[in-house]
Amino acid sequence: MDVRSQVSMVFHLDKCIGCHTCSVACKNVWTDREGTDYMWWNNVETKPGTGYPTRWEDQDAYKGGWVSDGKELSLRSTSKSKLVPNIFHNPAQPSMDDYYEPWTYRYEDLFNAPEGDDQPTAKPVSMVTGEYIDIEAGPNWDDDLGGSEIYAKNDINMEDLSPEQRQQMLSIERMAFFYLPRICNHCLNPACVASCPSGALYKRGEDGIVLVNQDVCRAWRSCIPACPYKKTYYNWSTGKSEKCILCFPRLESGQAPACMHSCVGRIRYLGNVLYDADRIAEMALLPDDQLVEAQREMILDPFDPKVIAAAKANGISDGIIQSAQKSPVYKFLKVWKIALPLHVEYRTFPMLFYVPPLLPVMSMTQGDVVKNDLDELFADIDKHRAPMAYLGKMFTGGNIGKLRYALRKQVAVRVWRRHVTVGDIDEIKARQALAEADTTPDEATAIYKLSALAGFEERFVVPPFQREMAIEMLEDPHEYRANAGFGSRTSPKRS
Amino acid sequence: MFGLPKRLTILPLFLLGLLAANATAQDPPSEESINYFRTNCASCHTIGGGRLTGPDLKGLAERKDREWLVKFLLDPKATLDAGDPYGQKLLSDARGVYMPPVAGMNKELANKLLNLIDAESALEKSKFSGFQISERPLTDLDIATGKALFNGQKALQEGGPACISCHTLSGLSGLGGGLLGPDLSGAYSRLEGRKALGAWLSSPPSVVMQPLYTNSPLDSEEVLALVAYLKATAGTGELEAESTSLEFTLAGIALAAGLMVLFDILWRKRFRSVRRTLLAQR
Numbered sequence: 001m002d003v004r005s006q007v008s009m010v011f012h013l014d015k016c017i018g019c020h021t022c023s024v025a026c027k028n029v030w031t032d033r034e035g036t037d038y039m040w041w042n043n044v045e046t047k048p049g050t051g052y053p054t055r056w057e058d059q060d061a062y063k064g065g066w067v068s069d070g071k072e073l074s075l076r077s078t079s080k081s082k083l084v085p086n087i088f089h090n091p092a093q094p095s096m097d098d099y100y101e102p103w104t105y106r107y108e109d110l111f112n113a114p115e116g117d118d119q120p121t122a123k124p125v126s127m128v129t130g131e132y133i134d135i136e137a138g139p140n141w142d143d144d145l146g147g148s149e150i151y152a153k154n155d156i157n158m159e160d161l162s163p164e165q166r167q168q169m170l171s172i173e174r175m176a177f178f179y180l181p182r183i184c185n186h187c188l189n190p191a192c193v194a195s196c197p198s199g200a201l202y203k204r205g206e207d208g209i210v211l212v213n214q215d216v217c218r219a220w221r222s223c224i225p226a227c228p229y230k231k232t233y234y235n236w237s238t239g240k241s242e243k244c245i246l247c248f249p250r251l252e253s254g255q256a257p258a259c260m261h262s263c264v265g266r267i268r269y270l271g272n273v274l275y276d277a278d279r280i281a282e283m284a285l286l287p288d289d290q291l292v293e294a295q296r297e298m299i300l301d302p303f304d305p306k307v308i309a310a311a312k313a314n315g316i317s318d319g320i321i322q323s324a325q326k327s328p329v330y331k332f333l334k335v336w337k338i339a340l341p342l343h344v345e346y347r348t349f350p351m352l353f354y355v356p357p358l359l360p361v362m363s364m365t366q367g368d369v370v371k372n373d374l375d376e377l378f379a380d381i382d383k384h385r386a387p388m389a390y391l392g393k394m395f396t397g398g399n400i401g402k403l404r405y406a407l408r409k410q411v412a413v414r415v416w417r418r419h420v421t422v423g424d425i426d427e428i429k430a431r432q433a434l435a436e437a438d439t440t441p442d443e444a445t446a447i448y449k450l451s452a453l454a455g456f457e458e459r460f461v462v463p464p465f466q467r468e469m470a471i472e473m474l475e476d477p478h479e480y481r482a483n484a485g486f487g488s489r490t491s492p493k494r495s
Numbered sequence: 496m497f498g499l500p501k502r503l504t505i506l507p508l509f510l511l512g513l514l515a516a517n518a519t520a521q522d523p524p525s526e527e528s529i530n531y532f533r534t535n536c537a538s539c540h541t542i543g544g545g546r547l548t549g550p551d552l553k554g555l556a557e558r559k560d561r562e563w564l565v566k567f568l569l570d571p572k573a574t575l576d577a578g579d580p581y582g583q584k585l586l587s588d589a590r591g592v593y594m595p596p597v598a599g600m601n602k603e604l605a606n607k608l609l610n611l612i613d614a615e616s617a618l619e620k621s622k623f624s625g626f627q628i629s630e631r632p633l634t635d636l637d638i639a640t641g642k643a644l645f646n647g648q649k650a651l652q653e654g655g656p657a658c659i660s661c662h663t664l665s666g667l668s669g670l671g672g673g674l675l676g677p678d679l680s681g682a683y684s685r686l687e688g689r690k691a692l693g694a695w696l697s698s699p700p701s702v703v704m705q706p707l708y709t710n711s712p713l714d715s716e717e718v719l720a721l722v723a724y725l726k727a728t729a730g731t732g733e734l735e736a737e738s739t740s741l742e743f744t745l746a747g748i749a750l751a752a753g754l755m756v757l758f759d760i761l762w763r764k765r766f767r768s769v770r771r772t773l774l775a776q777r
Contacts, residue, residue, distance in 0.1 A: 054770035061769055092766045137770060154773050 006208035035237025064228030065346030176385035184244035185350030195226035271327025412437035641724025
């Protein structure tokens with residue numbers, strides 16, 4: 001057992017209102033420089049939709065992630081034999097058109113325009129070329145199902161739906177959608193790290209954050225096709241790749257990442273979990289529908305004395321272990337089992353989990369009449385607007401059972417709370433609903449509290465980073481005593 | 496004596512040199528100039544053996560004065576183009592073939608050669624009375640052998656390079672021959688036939704060919720075979736060669752276009768813009 005600590009996240013999709021505050025917070029802090037203007041380390045997509053970059057989930061085109069033949073795991077994008085012929089050009093990269101060409105407006109035209117018959121306008125200019133452009137796409141172009149005839153229709157997760165289901169989803173498209181905020185998943189088995197010919201990408205030992213070393217990166221751009229979530233980006237100005245750093249400078253000083261801190265809907269949770277790194281290789285070979293369970297198995301119980309002993313033997317401090325015991329992620333993922341990884345079939349074991357959205361049907365229009373034709377307030381999940389097959393493709397690798405479990409439990413929590421607060425559902429019925437969803441009144445209350453009432457400290461359990469101790473594992477600080485001082489570091493720029 | 500500057504000793508040496516120069520005018524031709532004539536001149540000229548490519552040189556001194564002849568040897572083309580009637584006549588006799596510039600020619604060498612020509616002209620039978628090429632009729636076998644020699648399919652006995660490395664011929668299959676040397680399609684008619692062409696091939700005098708073939712000359716049978724081949728291919732004009740190069744260019748363009756199409760087909764599943772593809776499908 002090789003116990004390691006990983007900073008992990010849960011996004012509660014039922015709470016996301018799609019306001020993009022997280023994206024803007026991230027952009028302002030990290031990607032407001034030349035060359036990064038098209039990057040959205042945090043972006044919010046509307047589902048069904050094609051996301052950013054367009055149709056990033058289409059791995060036939062983008063060649064992201066791993067494939068397993070049951071014996072061996074291999075990258076879809078590259079291999080030892082493909083690396084050399086493709087070293088100067090990885091074919092499967094999204095073009096700038098697939099991301100979008102970043103633009104601004106010539107605002108000064110509003111003030112400087114000579115007097116004329118028409119109002120002056122601020123024309124859009126490309127932030128890359130500085131030329132006037134026609135805006136054709138943006139990072140959230142299909143927000144709230146805009147242009148759904150093109151975008152939502154081509155959502156790859158709808159592939160397995162029957163024509164009727166698809167028709168149904170599209171015909172009621174204006175009601176059935178949800179938001180999917182995405183950041184780097186800081187995977188346990190990151191394809192970007194595996195693909196890098198320079199060894200510039202690495203997964204930090206103490207917290208599992210995946211980073212690009214800007215001094216080592218040689219712009220081979222292998223990571224860009226390799227990452228199935230398209231969360232590594234090439235900075236065209238510095239000639240280096242960049243990605244979400246999970247705001248590690250903020251984490252190291254005990255703060256939540258900028259996107260999480262600013263989240264209006266409070267959908268984001270952060271905490272560390274302990275996992276067994278020895279089992280990754282074996283687990284990643286399992287069939288798609290077993291991967292959710294496999295990943296859960298790798299996450300270890302931080303209360304188990306054996307795990308604690310193994311963690312300590314591996315140099316994990318008491319503070320980190322205690323933090324793992326308080327982690328909200330552990331509760332959502334292992335205790336309640338209602339958080340699921342996004343596209344686990346890419347076999348990178350993403351460490352960002354999502355509580356799937358319910359999308360219940362409340363009422364329907366029939367002619368001019370709005371009618372609630374449901375027998376009960378909380379209908380069965382199969383009557384919900386998003387088909388199970390659709391959500392299952394996204395969150396469970398096609399394992400509908402795991403998805404039903406997570407959704408049923410959420411419905412049961414609502415039934416129980418309705419009973420407690422409103423009282424129009426009687427106790428027997430409410431308890432029956434809980435039992436059917438494999439939960440108890442206590443657990444339902446705990447889920448309700450962490451979902452709806454949790455404060456800052458409960459949502460963000462930032463582990464004590466102890467950088468001063470972490471650095472001692474790599475080098476002796478006394479050696480550098482009196483060597484470092486005041487000065488500046490040069491930013492990575494092409495000379 | 497010791498007080499005299501050394502400069503004074505140069506004068507007698509200089510005078511001695513003048514004497515020596517004068518002396519060459521009367522001495523019998525040296526071995527050096529004989530060899531020179533053999534390798535450089537004999538391929539086009541005889542002394543008393545009749546015309547090859549160039550005129551018979553017997554009695555040269557009676558035709559023109561020494562000064563003109565020296566000037567001619569130093570720069571044949573300029574002298575022929577100078578426009579005097581004798582030069583014009585020479586050029587028309589040679590059917591427009593200019594005498595090539597002679598390797599290493601200078602005033603002293605020109606005088607030595609003219610002395611040699613004068614001396615040989617005086618003889619009853621000069622040792623340069625003509626290149627002897629077999630008079631036997633040329634057969635199809637000769638033509639085939641010549642072709643093989645030209646193309647380099649059959650190696651030259653003394654190891655000289657095959658003609659095709661520098662020359663092309665109209666009607667040569669494949670990519671044709673090299674373009675460093677002239678097209679040899681008209682060589683047979685230009686050099687007026689068997690004897691002159693044979694003489695040229697036995698000791699090629701041109702600046703490029705001479706150093707290559709001096710130490711690895713062609714065998715007389717090889718000469719004959721090549722003459723046969725060049726004769727067989729003669730008459731097909733240079734106009735045809737022009738069209739060959741146009742065809743060659745067009746073939747190149749067609750091949751490049753074909754390769755592009757092939758790559759496009761082989762790599763048809765390559766990554767293309769995803770978003771634009773979506774828009775196009777609509």
